[in-house]
Amino acid sequence: MSPVAQNPTKNPLATGPAKPSRMQRAGAWSRRMPLLPALIFVILLTQIPFVTTIVISFMKWNAYYPDEIVFAGLSNFVKVFTDVNARQAILVTIILTVSVVVISLLLGLGAALLLDHSFPGRGIVRTMMITPFLVVPVAAALLWKHALYNPVYGLFNGLLRLVFGENAPQPDWISEHPLWAVIVAIVWQWTPFMMLIILAGLQSRPLDVVEAARIDGATGRQIFTHMTLPHLRPFMELAALLGAINIVQNFDHVFTITSGGLGTANLPYYIYQTFYTAHDYGRASAAGVIVVIGTIIIATFALRTVFTIFNEETR
Amino acid sequence: MQNETGKSKLMWLVIDLIVLLYAFIPVFWIISLSLKDSATLNDGNYFPRSITFESYQQIFANNDFTRALINSIGICLIATFIALLLGTFAAYAVARLQFPGKKIIVGMSLMVSMFPQIALVTPLFRIETAVGIFDTWLGLIIPYITFAMPLAIYTLSAFFREIPWELEKAAKMDGATPFQAFRQVIAPLAMPGVFTTAILVFISCWNDFLFALSLTSTSAARTVPAAMSYFQGATTFEKPTGPIAAAAVVITIPIVIFVLLFQRRIVAGLTSGAVKG
Numbered sequence: 367m368s369p370v371a372q373n374p375t376k377n378p379l380a381t382g383p384a385k386p387s388r389m390q391r392a393g394a395w396s397r398r399m400p401l402l403p404a405l406i407f408v409i410l411l412t413q414i415p416f417v418t419t420i421v422i423s424f425m426k427w428n429a430y431y432p433d434e435i436v437f438a439g440l441s442n443f444v445k446v447f448t449d450v451n452a453r454q455a456i457l458v459t460i461i462l463t464v465s466v467v468v469i470s471l472l473l474g475l476g477a478a479l480l481l482d483h484s485f486p487g488r489g490i491v492r493t494m495m496i497t498p499f500l501v502v503p504v505a506a507a508l509l510w511k512h513a514l515y516n517p518v519y520g521l522f523n524g525l526l527r528l529v530f531g532e533n534a535p536q537p538d539w540i541s542e543h544p545l546w547a548v549i550v551a552i553v554w555q556w557t558p559f560m561m562l563i564i565l566a567g568l569q570s571r572p573l574d575v576v577e578a579a580r581i582d583g584a585t586g587r588q589i590f591t592h593m594t595l596p597h598l599r600p601f602m603e604l605a606a607l608l609g610a611i612n613i614v615q616n617f618d619h620v621f622t623i624t625s626g627g628l629g630t631a632n633l634p635y636y637i638y639q640t641f642y643t644a645h646d647y648g649r650a651s652a653a654g655v656i657v658v659i660g661t662i663i664i665a666t667f668a669l670r671t672v673f674t675i676f677n678e679e680t681r
Numbered sequence: 682m683q684n685e686t687g688k689s690k691l692m693w694l695v696i697d698l699i700v701l702l703y704a705f706i707p708v709f710w711i712i713s714l715s716l717k718d719s720a721t722l723n724d725g726n727y728f729p730r731s732i733t734f735e736s737y738q739q740i741f742a743n744n745d746f747t748r749a750l751i752n753s754i755g756i757c758l759i760a761t762f763i764a765l766l767l768g769t770f771a772a773y774a775v776a777r778l779q780f781p782g783k784k785i786i787v788g789m790s791l792m793v794s795m796f797p798q799i800a801l802v803t804p805l806f807r808i809e810t811a812v813g814i815f816d817t818w819l820g821l822i823i824p825y826i827t828f829a830m831p832l833a834i835y836t837l838s839a840f841f842r843e844i845p846w847e848l849e850k851a852a853k854m855d856g857a858t859p860f861q862a863f864r865q866v867i868a869p870l871a872m873p874g875v876f877t878t879a880i881l882v883f884i885s886c887w888n889d890f891l892f893a894l895s896l897t898s899t900s901a902a903r904t905v906p907a908a909m910s911y912f913q914g915a916t917t918f919e920k921p922t923g924p925i926a927a928a929a930v931v932i933t934i935p936i937v938i939f940v941l942l943f944q945r946r947i948v949a950g951l952t953s954g955a956v957k958g
Contacts, residue, residue: 400770505929
């Protein structure tokens, strides 16, 4: 924020603390006032339940044994880490998140590079590219499950029949490749998001410098690897991190497409099941705390990237 | 890029088509499925041979679905309104005022928006059953506001930063209090941003599935995404594909209309909210 002085009209209040002001003392709190209702509401409503979660995660609490609610120490956490299903769920969550983020980031980069050129119909193509991101996730998951993957009337097998004739292979996509079925459906929905952020990065690229490089004889490929990619890096990191935070939490697709079966249960699904089916509140809460810690780790990196980009833009 | 040759024009046409295939064909396919009758559902024709609104009639005759639609609209509108009201004040403070600890507060609100819902569902379930708001509109409105507010705050503050500051200063010099300056000078200028944020917040509530599934037990407060997962055919032997397709179309249409109407603003909102923090 130091270069603000060079641009006083843009952010004059930043220079505020430097000059003596009568209402500075009282102002400090009256300035925070507008923030308070929102902040108090949000913090109360996320932190009270979260504290409850932490407390329950240290208790033995199963709704089937209501008389045995006692302090249990770390045993719920031990249970989560030794439970085969829970370990499987952690593994699935990691595989799911990493593959969705990597694939959708690459596709998003491709789409953003295309949409950065001007060509006839660009506006329409961009709108269409965004559509998947805005389709209600459950509806999108149902769409993939019933309209695309279905072995009898799904679009994929219909296409296979169209290309290879009546003897075309008719795989049952979901039961043969359950995890990939989920991954592809989430990738379809998240690519537009990645594309939007990368596109914002591309459009903030200083074009005069690119032009200068071109005049100096740099090839398109050199410009891409030495100028475009380094400039895009923080944007891609941000897209990847924000995407990861959301995909770690994915519940809609797993619930809808496979109902967590066939080895696709991720942590959120595991928690949901432990809570609503097994009624083991202690273990569900312990798993919840683990998800929160994981998210906070990713989110810290995300916030750092947000502020890096923000500081660069105000510079 | 000024002189498009025939070859590159062709290339762009091909690329247009690939994008179209990627994004739109699946969506079109579900519309097509929703318009087929149960006898031709499996015929595999991309375009329905005869269009029937049977599936739509079926879902709108289903009281659970119409009730869920009313719940969805009501709950999302109320949550959007409150989140926006509180979020506007907060965003104003973040964008316009300078005070110690601002960065921490912004960071904290961003952190909340990233907070995993699944970790809150279980305690919320217990708290809501204890308080007696489980399976009510209020029981969903409250968590929706919580998750919508950070989104509202950072999208709005990105918009607010673009508003010409001099005008507010001028109003203050003319004797307006900060609140008056906000209401009479900044608010009208901020309307487009507020409106865009309202759409984004509404979409985020509209799309929620986890809370809707976990914090309701009857059709009293169940919203459409949750109701859809309970969809069964007219008889147990009938696959509910037609009605599911129709329901998916019905709940997606409002969003698609919003996006088509306000495309540029929504893109601006999504990217500014995400990139500018």
